[in-house]
Every structure is written in structure tokens, then in C-alpha cells.
Amino acid sequence: MQGSFFRRSSAAGLPAGSGSALPALLLVGLFFIVPVVALLLRSVTDPEPGLQNYAALFGSGTYVRVFLNTFLVASVVTAVTILVAFPVAWMLAIMPPAMGSVVFGIIILSMWTNLLTRTYAWMVLLQRTGVINRALMGLGVIHEPLPLINNLAGVTIGMVYIMLPFMILPLVGTLRAIDPMTLRAAALCGASPFEAFRRILLPLSLPGIAAGGLMIFVMSLGYFVTPALLGGTSNMMLAEMITQTVQSLLNWGLGSAAAFVLLVVTMALYAIQLRLVGAKHAGGGI
Amino acid sequence: MTRSFLSIRAVRKTFGAFVAVHDVTIDVPKGEFLTFLGPSGSGKSTTLYAIAGFQDPSSGDVLLEDRSLLSVPSHKRNIGMVFQRYTLFPHLSVAENVAFPLRVRRRPDAEVKRKVADMLALVRLENFADRHPGALSGGQQQRVALARALAYDPPILLMDEPLSALDKKLRQEIQAEIRRIHRETGVTILYVTHDQEEALHLSDRIALFREGRIEQIGTGEDLYLRPASEFVAGFIGNSNFLAAEHLETAGGAATIRLADGSIVKGVKTTQAFDRGQKARLMVRPEAFRLTPGPASAELAVEFIDAAFFGDRRRVVMRTAGGEELDVRPTSDAAEPHGPDSGRRIFFDPAVAFLFPA
Numbered sequence: 066m067q068g069s070f071f072r073r074s075s076a077a078g079l080p081a082g083s084g085s086a087l088p089a090l091l092l093v094g095l096f097f098i099v100p101v102v103a104l105l106l107r108s109v110t111d112p113e114p115g116l117q118n119y120a121a122l123f124g125s126g127t128y129v130r131v132f133l134n135t136f137l138v139a140s141v142v143t144a145v146t147i148l149v150a151f152p153v154a155w156m157l158a159i160m161p162p163a164m165g166s167v168v169f170g171i172i173i174l175s176m177w178t179n180l181l182t183r184t185y186a187w188m189v190l191l192q193r194t195g196v197i198n199r200a201l202m203g204l205g206v207i208h209e210p211l212p213l214i215n216n217l218a219g220v221t222i223g224m225v226y227i228m229l230p231f232m233i234l235p236l237v238g239t240l241r242a243i244d245p246m247t248l249r250a251a252a253l254c255g256a257s258p259f260e261a262f263r264r265i266l267l268p269l270s271l272p273g274i275a276a277g278g279l280m281i282f283v284m285s286l287g288y289f290v291t292p293a294l295l296g297g298t299s300n301m302m303l304a305e306m307i308t309q310t311v312q313s314l315l316n317w318g319l320g321s322a323a324a325f326v327l328l329v330v331t332m333a334l335y336a337i338q339l340r341l342v343g344a345k346h347a348g349g350g351i
Numbered sequence: 352m353t354r355s356f357l358s359i360r361a362v363r364k365t366f367g368a369f370v371a372v373h374d375v376t377i378d379v380p381k382g383e384f385l386t387f388l389g390p391s392g393s394g395k396s397t398t399l400y401a402i403a404g405f406q407d408p409s410s411g412d413v414l415l416e417d418r419s420l421l422s423v424p425s426h427k428r429n430i431g432m433v434f435q436r437y438t439l440f441p442h443l444s445v446a447e448n449v450a451f452p453l454r455v456r457r458r459p460d461a462e463v464k465r466k467v468a469d470m471l472a473l474v475r476l477e478n479f480a481d482r483h484p485g486a487l488s489g490g491q492q493q494r495v496a497l498a499r500a501l502a503y504d505p506p507i508l509l510m511d512e513p514l515s516a517l518d519k520k521l522r523q524e525i526q527a528e529i530r531r532i533h534r535e536t537g538v539t540i541l542y543v544t545h546d547q548e549e550a551l552h553l554s555d556r557i558a559l560f561r562e563g564r565i566e567q568i569g570t571g572e573d574l575y576l577r578p579a580s581e582f583v584a585g586f587i588g589n590s591n592f593l594a595a596e597h598l599e600t601a602g603g604a605a606t607i608r609l610a611d612g613s614i615v616k617g618v619k620t621t622q623a624f625d626r627g628q629k630a631r632l633m634v635r636p637e638a639f640r641l642t643p644g645p646a647s648a649e650l651a652v653e654f655i656d657a658a659f660f661g662d663r664r665r666v667v668m669r670t671a672g673g674e675e676l677d678v679r680p681t682s683d684a685a686e687p688h689g690p691d692s693g694r695r696i697f698f699d700p701a702v703a704f705l706f707p708a
Contacts, residue, residue, distance in 0.1 A: 249405060250438035250496075252425040254452035255503065261426075264455070268442045 101328065104321045111318030118322035128306070128323070135303040138217065138292065139285035142224045143278050149225060150232035150277070151270075157233070158240035176230045184294050187223045188214065191295070219295035220302075224285060231284070232277040239273025240266075279338045283331050303327055356381035356539060357402075357507060362411035364397050371397045373563040374411065379541070381506075384533050386542045388550040388586070389560030395543050398560075399509055402541065404428055415506065431500030431538075435512040437492040439484035445495050446471070446480040452503045470498035473532060490521045494528065501536060510542045514549065526552050547587050551575070559583055579621065581706040584633045591676050593632040593650075595705065597624035605705050607632060610672035615648040620705040629708040636679035637663070640697040647697040652676065668696065 108118050122128050157165050175183070190196045191213040198210040213219055243266065251261040289304040296302065303323060311320035355378035364372040372394040379385050387395035400406040402413055404425035413420045420428055439448050447454075449470050453463045471477050474494040484492055493513050500508055510529075514522045530553060533540055544550055550557045551571040558568040559582075567579040571587075578584035581592070595607040598614070605618045607630065615632070624630060640647065652668040655675070659665075666678040678696060 244436065244438065246434055246436055246438045247440060249403075249425070250432065250434060250499075251440070251451070253403060253428070253430055253432045254455065254499065255426050255429065256451070256455045257426050260455045264451070265440055269440075 101325075105325055107317055108319075108321035108325050111321065118318045119326075121319060122322050122326065131301050131303055131306045132326075134300045135286055138220055138224070138296075138300065138302055139282050141217065141221050142228060142285045143282045145221055145225045146228045146232045146281050147274055147278055150229055150236055151274075153229075154233045154236035154240055154273075155266075157237045158243075159245065172230050172233060180227065180290055183227065184223055184291050187219075187226070187295060191219055191222065214295055215297035217296075217300055219297075220292050220300070223291040223295040224288060227291060228281045228284065231280050232274075235277040235280075236270065236273040239270050239276075243269050275338065275341065279334060283334060286331060287327055355379060356383075356416060357541075358412075358414040358417075359398065359402070360412045360414065362398060362401055362408045362413065364394070364401065364406065365409045371563055372401075372408070375563075375565055377558060377565070377568065379539060382537050382539055384540045384542065384553060384555045386544060386550040386554035386557045387560055388544060388547060388557050389566075390545060390586075393560035394563035395558075395560040396511060399511055399541060399543050402507070403430060403432055403509055429503070429505050430507050430509060431503070431505035432509040432511070433493065433496045433500050433513040435515055437484065437489065437496065437516075439492055439495055439499070441484055443483075444480065445476065445482050445484065445487070448484065448495055449498045449502050451499060456503065466502055470502050473501070473535070474498045474528065488521075489517050490525055493517070493525060497529070497532065501532070501538065506539060508538045508540045510540060512544055513542075515544070515546075522549070529553060551587070557587075559586060576702075577621075578633070578704060581631060581633065584704060584706065589636050589677055589679075591634045591636060591674075591678075593634065593670065593674055594672065594708070595630045595632045597626065597628045597630045597705065599626060600624060604700075607705060609650070610674070611651055611670065613648075613650070615700050615703075617700040618703050618705045619701060622705075622707060624705070624707065631706050631708050633704045633706060634698050635702065636665075636677045637681075638698050638702045639676070639678040639680065640699075641680055643695075643697045644699065648700050648703075649695050649697045650676075651694060652696050653694075 109116060111118070157168055160168065188195075192198070193210040193212075193214075195213070197213060198207075201207045202210065213222070247269075248261055248265060251265045252258075256264065287304050288302065289308065292300075292302040293305050293308075296305075304327075307320045307323050307327075310316045310323065357379040359375060359377045359379075361374045361376050362372055363370070363374050375394070375398055377385070387398060389395045397406060401408045401411075402420070404420070404423065407421060439445075440451065443451065446467050449467045450463050453466055458466075467480070468477070471480055474497055476491060476494055476498070479487065479491065479495075484495065487495065496513070514525055517525065526549060529540075532538075533553075542550075542553060554571060556568060556570055557574055559566045559574060561582055567574055567583045569577075574583055574587045578587065584590050585592075594610045595615075598606045598608060600606075600620060600623070603619065603621070604616070605620045605624065606614065606616045607618055608614055609632070618632065643649065651671050653671075655667040655669055657664060657666045660679075663679045663681055666680070668676045668678055670676060676696075
């Protein structure tokens with residue numbers, strides 16, 4: 066269906082009904098393109114014309130560390146999300162539809178719950194005197210509270226939880242398209258469940274993993290609330306840094322430069338994904 | 352009892368209160384081509400799945416060379432299988448699909464390469480090694496699936512309606528291929544189909560399933576010429592059934608009275624009837640003659656329609672009792688009677704069968 070749509074649009078120049086897309090295009094132009102250009106201008110003009118903001122950004126060890134930490138957190142969150150989401154998605158894909166829609170409902174419901182509420186809930190669970198630590202100490206599993214908050218572990222737990230639906234949904238789509246008979250065939254060919262997973266299921270689900278993974282990585286790069294509440298000062302992320310630069314230091318130029326770098330990195334990643342898996346799969350799973 | 356190669360012993364499969372397979376027992380000698388034939392839902396696929404390990408039977412056992420397969424997981428059964436739907440791995444080339452079972456067995460590269468070449472030659476797809484399954488026709492895909500299932504020399508090959516998604520001409524072509532491959536490899540094949548022509552064409556023996564039981568098992572000739580029940584007679588080949596009343600039986604030959612009152616002597620039957628019991632007489636379409644022969648019974652009929660089919664004619668007639676008859680004399684037989692003529696057709700009672708009504 067998608068193929069025929071593209072054929073039609075290229076033959077006619079513009080897709081039929083593109084006139085009705087005008088309000089949306091206008092909206093994007095006015096509230097996205099214009100501010101981004103303004104941001105770019107600000108980063109090279111504030112406080113005076115030149116590239117000194119970018120020089121400061123890449124010249125300072127602190128800022129470079131924030132960049133690296135941002136990538137680290139985004140990578141860890143993406144990897145952990147994929148690992149957690151895959152079994153859930155597989156279960157959903159093979160479940161009877163009636164039961165599947167109940168589980169889907171639970172997942173979607175969690176997405177609809179307010180982000181701050183969910184993050185505060187994690188704070189209650191993860192802190193030194195939180196539910197998890199007290200339960201583990203009560204059971205005698207540990208004697209000292211585990212450091213679960215204000216560090217990478219806290220950020221990872223909080224963000225993976227928020228990102229899970231964005232991985233599960235595209236992955237379920239991909240997995241459902243795989244004929245379960247293919248896996249039976251693999252088993253009769255002599256493939257153990259692990260071999261069948263490694264040689265058949267995993268390669269066939271890569272488009273879904275790539276689509277979900279990229280989305281999560283990009284969303285994680287610019288994430289603010291969860292790292293700010295569950296993360297520590299030693300592993301600050303880019304969005305937090307931008308907020309501080311602009312709000313506390315009132316350095317609009319430097320903040321704009323950091324924001325623009327983040328945007329460029331995101332766009333570059335998307336371009337790579339398009340090249341690797343093709344436009345059909347990039348972000349198309351949802 | 353002789354030691355058989357594959358032995359299905361009293362296999363029973365229930366789904367809740369529904370019994371899908373009732374205590375099916377079959378012994379399969381090595382190298383046999385055995386077909387499970389039957390309408391959908393007759394338990395033939397369920398029995399096959401018990402052998403493949405996809406569904407454990409509720410009771411009973413499956414033995415291969417006297418060792419039970421039931422506790423062996425699918426991937427260790429070393430059985431080949433071709434499925435109804437195309438189950439090739441879409442991300443692998445044709446050659447890699449065929450190589451897959453050898454790769455998971457960690458066979459050396461040289462052996463894999465040689466075996467893949469052999470298998471692709473066997474199914475005559477040497478020039479398609481580097482294609483992906485998506486670029487093949489349905490028939491080609493099933494031939495690759497066949498090559499993949501035979502690559503590791505399994506002792507048994509299971510085929511679950513492998514041709515049902517193909518059109519008729521292609522089906523016949525691949526049936527011939529399957530026969531040739533069976534001849535060349537000597538592999539034991541269990542084949543599931545609902546198509547009786549396919550079963551007759553391919554098999555050494557046919558097990559005809561009905562409602563979870565085996566109605567009759569035997570060669571195609573057995574089932575066609577000596578059907579054990581009206582169901583078998585109706586399922587294998589074309590049949591005409593005429594209402595009849597049983598008068599007496601002596602030495603396997605029954606005397607009956609047809610609806611028009613005529614008496615027919617010497618009808619074959621394997622079952623016991625009471626005097627006056629209602630029965631059904633089965634006559635194959637090709638058993639009817641347009642001219643009287645020695646010892647033939649006759650029927651008063653009315654001509655309805657005729658068509659020419661090359662090797663045979665097909666004539667539709669109606670008895671005085673209103674029963675429509677499918678009559679297929681060879682095409683070199685006399686011209687069928689025109690609409691105005693033709694009052695009688697003839698058949699040899701020795702090739703007609705009597706079943707309880």
C-alpha cells in the first residue's frame with residue numbers, strides 16, 4: 066500500500082489532497098522551523114557574532130563530559146529497553162488476541178499516566194529509605210541500602226520504564242508479521258530454541274528493533290525530567306545543562322549552541338537509520 | 352509382530368472434550384510413501400503433528416526404530432518437514448535456506464557446500480542458489496523447502512498439504528517431482544492431503560481418516576476397488592449411489608431389489624444384511640456400459656446431458672426413481688443416446704458394492 070502511494074505521488078508531482086496538508090505545514094513552519102533558525106542565529110550572535118559559543122562548548126572538559134554522559138545514558142537506556150521489551154513483545158505477538166489487548170491496555174495506560182507522577186513514584190521506590198531498599202534489607206538480602214537513585218542506575222530504571230512502550234509497540238508489529246510456522250520449520254531443521262532465536266527470529270525482527278531503538282535513543286538524548294529527578298549531579302545530561310545555562314547562568318548563546326548541536330546529532334542519526342534500514346522501516350513501526 | 356520402522360501406537364489427542372484423534376495405530380515400513388487422506392478436521396494433520404513434536408498426544412506412543420519419539424524435542428527428532436505455507440527463511444538466500452539445517456549441526460563448510468549443491472540439483476534449482484525466497488514462485492519455494500527438509504538425510508519426511516497453495520498444473524508438476532525424489536532418495540514419506548487424486552497419484556498406501564479414526568488403510572487400488580464403507584467409496588473417486596433393498600446374501604454376493612423393482616444378483620458386499628434391510632448400491636461412473644455385456648444388470652434411465660472429455664465422455668442420466676447418475680463411458684464407446692432415445696444402461700454387478708443405508 067505504501068509503495069503504491071509513493072508511486073502515485075511521484076507520478077503526479079504532489080500527492081492528491083496535498084492542499085489539505087497546508088495548515089499542518091504552516092504550523093510546522095511557524096512553530097518549529099522559525100524557532101530553530103532563531104536558535105541557530107542566537108548561538109552565533111549572542112553575546113557577539115562569531116563561533117565562540119561552540120568553541121566554549123567543545124573546549125571545556127565539563128561540557129564535553131556532559132555530551133559523553135548524554136550519549137552513555139541514551140545508549141544504556143536504549144540497550145536495556147530492547148532487552149526488556151523483546152520478551153514482552155514476543156509474548157504479545159503470540160498471545161491470543163483477547164488476552165493481548167488486555168496487556169496492550171495496561172501498557173498504553175502507563176503511557177497515559179502523567180510523566181511526573183511516574184517519576185516521583187520511582188523516587189519513592191528507589192531512594193535509600195525507599196520501598197525496594199527496605200524490603201531487601203528486611204529480607205536480609207542486603208545490609209546497606211543500594212544506591213539506586215541520583216546515579217546512572219536510577220536514570221536508567223526510570224527512563225527504561227518510560228521508553229518501554231515505544232519499543233514494544235513497533236516490535237510487536239514486526240514480530241506479528243513473522244509466521245510462527247517459520248520457527249517450527251527451524252526447530253524441525255534441528256535448531257534449538259536459542260539457535261532459532263539467533264539465526265531466524267532476531268534477524269527478522271531487526272527492522273522493528275532498529276525503528277524502536279532509534280526513536281528511544283533520540284528521545285533519550287533530549288530527556289529532561291527523569292534525569293533531573295533520578296540522576297545525580299555527576300552525570301548531568303544535555304537537556305539539564307541547557308536549562309541551567311539558560312535559566313541560572315542566563316547564557317542564551319551557549320544554551321542555543323548546545324541545543325543546536327543536539328538537534329544536528331539527532332538529524333544525523335535519523336539520516337543514518339534511513340540509509341541503513343530504508344524509509345519504510347525508520348519510525349514506521351508505530 | 353514384525354519390527355516396523357515407524358510405529359504409531361494408539362495415538363489419541365483430545366482438546367478439552369473434543370477428541371481430535373481416536374487411538375490411531377499405523378505401522379510404516381522403511382521407504383514407504385504413506386498418505387493421510389481425509390476431509391479437514393479428520394485428525395490427519397494432528398496425527399502428523401504428533402510425529403513432528405508440535406503437539407504431544409494425550410495418550411499413545413510414536414516409535415521410530417523401536418525408540419519412543421515423544422520425550423524428544425522437535426529439534427532433536429531429526430525429521431524433515433515441508434509445510435502447507437511457505438516457511439522458508441525470508442532473510443536467507445535459497446542456498447542458505449538449504450544449508451540452515453547443516454549449519455545448526457555445525458557441519459564443515461565444504462560438506463555444507465557440497466550437500467547444498469546436491470540438494471538444489473535434486474529439486475532442479477541449481478541456478479537459483481543466490482536468490483531470496485521472495486523472488487521465487489510458490490512452486491519453486493516448495494521445492495526449496497523440500498531441499499531444505501532433505502538436506503540432513505532425515506529418516507522420515509513429513510509433508511503437510513505442501514501443494515494446496517499451488518494451482519492445478521503446478522501441483523501435477525510437483526507431484527511428479529515428489530515421486531521422482533522419493534524414488535531417488537528412498538526416504539520414508541508421510542504425506543497429508545485432502546485431495547484424493549493427489550493421494551492416489553503419489554502413495555504406496557493411503558490411510559483414509561474420518562472424524563479422528565482411520566476408516567480404511569491400504570493401497571489406492573484397495574480403497575478404490577474394495578472400499579470398506581460408503582464413506583470410502585464416496586471419498587475416493589466418483590460414485591453413484593442407488594437406493595436398494597437387500598434380499599439375500601450367499602458367498603459374498605448379494606441379491607437386491609432396486610427402487611424400480613428390478614432384481615440384481617451377484618452384488619459384492621463385505622457386510623451382513625437382514626432380509627428387507629434398506630441399503631445403498633454403489634456403482635463407479637466408468638462401470639456403466641451403454642451396450643449390454645455378459646451377465647450385466649440393467650437400469651431404465653432418461654438421458655439428461657452429455658459432454659466430451661477427450662479420454663472419456665460424461666453422460667448425466669436419471670433413473671425412473673429420480674436419482675441422477677454420473678456415467679463415464681470411454682470415448683470410443685458408442686455415441687451416447689440422444690435425448691429422444693436411450694432408455695437403458697448396463698453394469699456388471701460384480702464391480703458394484705452394497706453398503707448399509
